[in-house]
Amino acid sequence: MTPDALEDFLSLSVDLTAFERTDLLGTGLARQYLAKVRDACGEDVVTALLEAHRAARTEAAEDGARPDPQRLDRALRHRIFSEERLGPVARNVIKLWYAGTWYGLPPEWTDSYGAQPAAETSTVTAASYQEGLLWRAIAANPPGAKAPGYGAWARPPAIEDRYLKGRSHDRTG
Amino acid sequence: MFVKFPEGEAKRTDPTTAGGVVYDAVIVGGGIAGALIAARLGAAGKSVLILDAGPAEDLTLRGYESYLDRFYSATNKDNQSPYPVNPNAPMPRGTDARRIFPGVPDSSAYIVQSGPFATDTTYTRVLGGTTMHWEAKTPRMLPEDFQMRSLYGEGADWPLTYEDLAPYYNEAEYEIGVSADVDDQSYLGITFDDDYVFPMQGLPLSYLDQVVARDVDGMPVELDGVQRELRVRPWPQGRNGVPNPAYNGGEGYVPEGAVSTYQVEVGERCQGNNNCVPICPVQAKYHAGKTLARALQNPQVHLVGQAVAYKVHVDEHTGRVTEIEYRRYDKPDSAHFTTERARSRLFVLAANAVENPRLMLASGLRGSNGLMGRNFMDHAYLLAWARLPEPAGTFRGTNCTGGITELRGGRFRRRQAAFSVDIHNDGWGWARGAPMSDLADLVDAGGRYGESLRQGLVDRVSTQLLLAFMVEVPANPSNRVTVDPAYTDHLGNMRPILTYDIPDYTMRGVAYARQLSKRIFARLGAEDHTQYDPSFWGYAVYGGEGYEIRGGNHLAGTHMMGHDRSMSVVDKDQRSWDHENLYLVGGGSMPTVSTSNVTLTIAALSLRSVRAMLDQLAKESAPIRVTSEARAQGLPREVTL
Amino acid sequence: MIETTINDRDDLIKYLHKAMVLEHATIPPYLTAYYSIHPTTNSDAAHIIRVVAVEEMLHLTLVANVLNAIGGTPDLTRPDFVPSYPTYLPDGERDFVVDLRPFSPEAVETFCKIERPALAPDGARLMPASSTATPSLVTSPTREEMRFYSIGEFYAEIIEGLQVVAAQEPDLFCGDPARQVRPEYFYSGGGQVIVVSDLNSALRALEFIAEQGEGLDGGIYDKEEELAHYYRFRQLHFGRYYQKGDSPHDAPSGPRLDIDWDAVYPVKVNAKLADYPVDSELAQVARDFNAEYFAFLGLLDTAFNGKPSLLLDAIWYMFRLRDGINRIIRNPLPGSGGLHAAPTFEMPTAVDSAPGASRGTDEAARAVAR
Incomplete structure (x- = not known):
């Protein structure tokens, strides 16, 4: 695994998950996730996915500036999510980060691009479930790990304001 | 304080040597009933042998962590996911349930289901039993639950009253370590001693409960001409909270944390892992391994694991049990076993309401009145789910902190089943596999990623509300556990066959529960997303409406207690009418399952029975003649006790 | 034997402030080592370190209770409350420094030094700061030039001083009882919070701290039959558990304790x-x-x-x-x-x-x- 590939994978993952690079590295699983995607889909698919992401970012950025969010969204949809081979893989990468589980790719994908030995549904490590980003997104802990402490559940969830969109939950307590 | 499991204890007792000893009591099953009885008999100076079907391993922290790792690594995190599959002591699994078609029993899993109603009910066969995965709600039964037949003409009466059992409820709450407040738990006739406080203070209601309470508290409900107001009430919980300094006249209470052979300090207070079922990662939740570890510190209490009871042998003249024949497997992954025997003055079957009758029936002991295995009960669960108008922080807290209990009792029970209501802190997980199902749907079908995915998760998951209605099922002799030599397990033990149907009485309660859920959702301004799938294995139609009905793992009623030996299997001490030195203990003895989770009552009944056992041991000082198939091992022996 | 360095309530308060600094100073090193361990590995070692860290929190709370009981004011927000690592222990032990480092044999060696048994080489508790040749020392807050051999000796000094001052000042325990942390507010395992209201309870609290850290009277187990911190860490050094009957002078003879020194994140020592x-x-x-x-x-x-x-x-x-x-x-x-x-x-x-x-x-x- 080249360091560049890991960097590219992190960059892709930041865009796919809306979690920061330090959060992704903070799971301790970035390398294992990249290796898992390679084992499940094959090297060529991963290379193509990372290339498509680089191209999307370039397309969305004007003159080397930061990519414009709307243009990046469009570029990702066109180059990755709607792409027959890359779309299902990208969606699986999202779920991998969020759930810690690699979900088996749809049968039509494996029919077209071949089944790798490590392609079926599995948790990557015992830790990967605990590091699922899903739980952070809803300000909860993965059931069975990272407990918040006695009685913390009586307070409102610490969901970031930007996701509450003004729907207050201050009416209690 | 950690609970010390004596190192090496699980392997210390040699089964063959133990077979040459006549114990005061042999107990089949190392769950809560067996563990409590073993601890109490041992403390009274009696010799005890516990036989447990699970692996003969010490309860160590490492062992517990291996359960946790198995849970973390499992792609399907069902009730049994932490516990190893063991073909020698198979366990039913929630995922086993299949639709049953008339006349075609489903024998694909351990419990053979002959229907007509399929159930996903489970129990766990490892040391500590089903308390390993229980949720640990510990409500007492209502006084009226003990008199269902005479008050409401439904189900059966108990030979005991609430007042008879109340002192043992106090003791059970001590043994389990219950967190609750007396004020919250005094309703519908439940009373406490004047100065009683629970060992620990009640757990706070979740934020989700509080959001629900805002609109539900004070909601008027009229049923059978009686008006009542609903309120969200905290559940008493068998998990460690803040010790109440006023407990036991000001002595206070010291919570028991994890079980280990080495000092470890976790589990003295619930941390809100939201994983009571299937496994509390820190052992803040009570499990019977804690009691078992304490019992085994007594040198008079022995344990043989990997011991699956095969046959109860009875003296044909006296009816007394002479020995229990069991199969001791060498290793969980090998079917090789040796036949061993356990002898004692008293025998206690504490295997649960399916395994107790299974063993008796497999031994040819149907009972003089043919009631063994009949009157199987469980709770029928109806789920209703909705989306709240605002994020309420679903998926935080213990699995369930609050609920609605006003419809647990009342004269409407003449006509329809009572129920209690759980507000689930784990969202639509039970009904629809949330939140993973939401994630998959948002990503795969919704095209969400990045910020829009994070937004979608808050919108879809943090707003989830699931109400679980736990509806009572009255005793019915045709709901039953049987055996058939055609169905055996790996070790040659006959498997349980379950015949189960949900009566109309319960379905009337179910239908009412569904209507009530709609009213509650309307009051909350919540969007009702409940939809019952006709292809669901537990789909039941009543009054033209279909419902998904799930099992509750609250097994009861298969060796019911009663006043009258022609109408019951055990007396009020859980002693067999037919076999005077045999006790069948646990949920099987309960004549009604009513609307309480059964474990607290099982514990109270077990503690109460210990007194009868000790009285009987004291009275029966005569020599015991060990006969029966002891010839196989030598001549009949006279044993002086 | 040098005469006591604690003569009045003010001296006691100074010592107890220092004790809080001292108890806290051990926590960041324990946390750094504990969390450097890869998840789901090194279970034995992780539990040992975690439990000690939690018990240090208990000790901090117990010292606060003693300080509050004699009318003192705990202060955890002073600029010098948290040391800058690497640091000497605030009690004056100068033969080793405490680092923030990943779980490693070096870290375990430091932990053993932090928790080492009370006895000074020749029975002297306080030593002139100049005698740097002796293995270890700790400073007195009332006499800059004096140091203690170990945390245990430091607490022995407080315990003795407390008795002296209590005999002189009948209203020593004048603190507001409402400031006491009671068991319902703190739980840790390895001992309950002791509410301090008089000399007796104050002595119990301080003796508990000393005993839990370094063992009692040279034994490896304390009254509750728990292994003292020092011996818990020695187990990591030897890769083996102690069991009943083992002597402080010998290696432990219990079951093996598996350590994987490589299953650790190589964190930068004393990162800034x-x-x-x-x-x-x-x-x-x-x-x-x-x-x-x-x-x-x-x-x-x-x-x-x-x-x-x-x-x-x-x-x-x-x-x-x-x-x-x-x-x-x-x-x-x-x-x-x-x-x-x-x-x-x-x-x-x-x-x-x-x-x-x-x-x-x-x-x-x-x-x-x-």
Whole structure:
């Protein structure tokens, strides 16, 4: 695994998950996730996915500036999510980060691009479930790990304001 | 304080040597009933042998962590996911349930289901039993639950009253370590001693409960001409909270944390892992391994694991049990076993309401009145789910902190089943596999990623509300556990066959529960997303409406207690009418399952029975003649006790 | 034997302040080592370190109870409350420094030194600071030139002084009972909080601390049959558990204790914010962590100063800190030759801790405030 590939994978993952690079590295699983995607889909698919992401970012950025969010969204949809081979893989990468589980790719994908030995549904490590980003997104802990402490559940969830969109939950307590 | 499991204890007792000893009591099953009885008999100076079907391993922290790792690594995190599959002591699994078609029993899993109603009910066969995965709600039964037949003409009466059992409820709450407040738990006739406080203070209601309470508290409900107001009430919980300094006249209470052979300090207070079922990662939740570890510190209490009871042998003249024949497997992954025997003055079957009758029936002991295995009960669960108008922080807290209990009792029970209501802190997980199902749907079908995915998760998951209605099922002799030599397990033990149907009485309660859920959702301004799938294995139609009905793992009623030996299997001490030195203990003895989770009552009944056992041991000082198939091992022996 | 260095209530208060600094000073090193262990590995070692760290929190609370009982005012927000690592232990032991380092044989060796048994080589508790040839020493807050051999000796001095002062000052225990942390507010295992109201309870609290750390009367087990901290760490050194009957002079003879020294994140020893790339996302995360850590100490300070029920909230803080440390430690530290980042436990400057300076603290503050 080249360091560049890991960097590219992190960059892709930041865009796919809306979690920061330090959060992704903070799971301790970035390398294992990249290796898992390679084992499940094959090297060529991963290379193509990372290339498509680089191209999307370039397309969305004007003159080397930061990519414009709307243009990046469009570029990702066109180059990755709607792409027959890359779309299902990208969606699986999202779920991998969020759930810690690699979900088996749809049968039509494996029919077209071949089944790798490590392609079926599995948790990557015992830790990967605990590091699922899903739980952070809803300000909860993965059931069975990272407990918040006695009685913390009586307070409102610490969901970031930007996701509450003004729907207050201050009416209690 | 950690609970010390004596190192090496699980392997210390040699089964063959133990077979040459006549114990005061042999107990089949190392769950809560067996563990409590073993601890109490041992403390009274009696010799005890516990036989447990699970692996003969010490309860160590490492062992517990291996359960946790198995849970973390499992792609399907069902009730049994932490516990190893063991073909020698198979366990039913929630995922086993299949639709049953008339006349075609489903024998694909351990419990053979002959229907007509399929159930996903489970129990766990490892040391500590089903308390390993229980949720640990510990409500007492209502006084009226003990008199269902005479008050409401439904189900059966108990030979005991609430007042008879109340002192043992106090003791059970001590043994389990219950967190609750007396004020919250005094309703519908439940009373406490004047100065009683629970060992620990009640757990706070979740934020989700509080959001629900805002609109539900004070909601008027009229049923059978009686008006009542609903309120969200905290559940008493068998998990460690803040010790109440006023407990036991000001002595206070010291919570028991994890079980280990080495000092470890976790589990003295619930941390809100939201994983009571299937496994509390820190052992803040009570499990019977804690009691078992304490019992085994007594040198008079022995344990043989990997011991699956095969046959109860009875003296044909006296009816007394002479020995229990069991199969001791060498290793969980090998079917090789040796036949061993356990002898004692008293025998206690504490295997649960399916395994107790299974063993008796497999031994040819149907009972003089043919009631063994009949009157199987469980709770029928109806789920209703909705989306709240605002994020309420679903998926935080213990699995369930609050609920609605006003419809647990009342004269409407003449006509329809009572129920209690759980507000689930784990969202639509039970009904629809949330939140993973939401994630998959948002990503795969919704095209969400990045910020829009994070937004979608808050919108879809943090707003989830699931109400679980736990509806009572009255005793019915045709709901039953049987055996058939055609169905055996790996070790040659006959498997349980379950015949189960949900009566109309319960379905009337179910239908009412569904209507009530709609009213509650309307009051909350919540969007009702409940939809019952006709292809669901537990789909039941009543009054033209279909419902998904799930099992509750609250097994009861298969060796019911009663006043009258022609109408019951055990007396009020859980002693067999037919076999005077045999006790069948646990949920099987309960004549009604009513609307309480059964474990607290099982514990109270077990503690109460210990007194009868000790009285009987004291009275029966005569020599015991060990006969029966002891010839196989030598001549009949006279044993002086 | 040198005469006592504690003659009145003020001396006692100085000693107890120092004891709080001392108890706290052990926590960041334990946490750093504990969280450097890869998840789901090194279970035996992780439990041993975690339990000791939790018990140090208990000790901190017990000292606060003694200090409050004699009318003192705990202060966890002083600029010098948290040492800058590497540091000598504040009791004056000068033969070793305490580092923030990953779980390693070196870390275990330091932990053993921190918790070493009370007995000085020749039975003398206080030694002239100049006798640096002796293996170890600790300073007296009332006599700069004097040092203690070990934490145990330091507590022995307080215990003796407490008895002396209590005999002289009948109203020594004049503190407000409402300031005491009671068992319902603090739980840790390994012993209950002792409410201090008189000499007897004060002595029990202090003896408990000394005994739990270093053992009692040279034995490896304490009254509760728990292994003293020193011997718990020695087990990591030997890779074997102690069992009943083992002597302090011999290696443990119990079952093997498996250690995988490689299943550890190689965090930078005594990392400082200055080691982080300027203006990097990672540096901000490290600053956020420090802000939260010092907010946590502030919360403890409030709890020990009349609001003991806040200790329940402090637990939530600790669990969030746990997640924060884990996140930092799993990030490689750029430019460090393959080492990983680590929390620095440096007191935030005004800029760092300004409201809204970072999302992390903002979230934390909100969760607690509501």
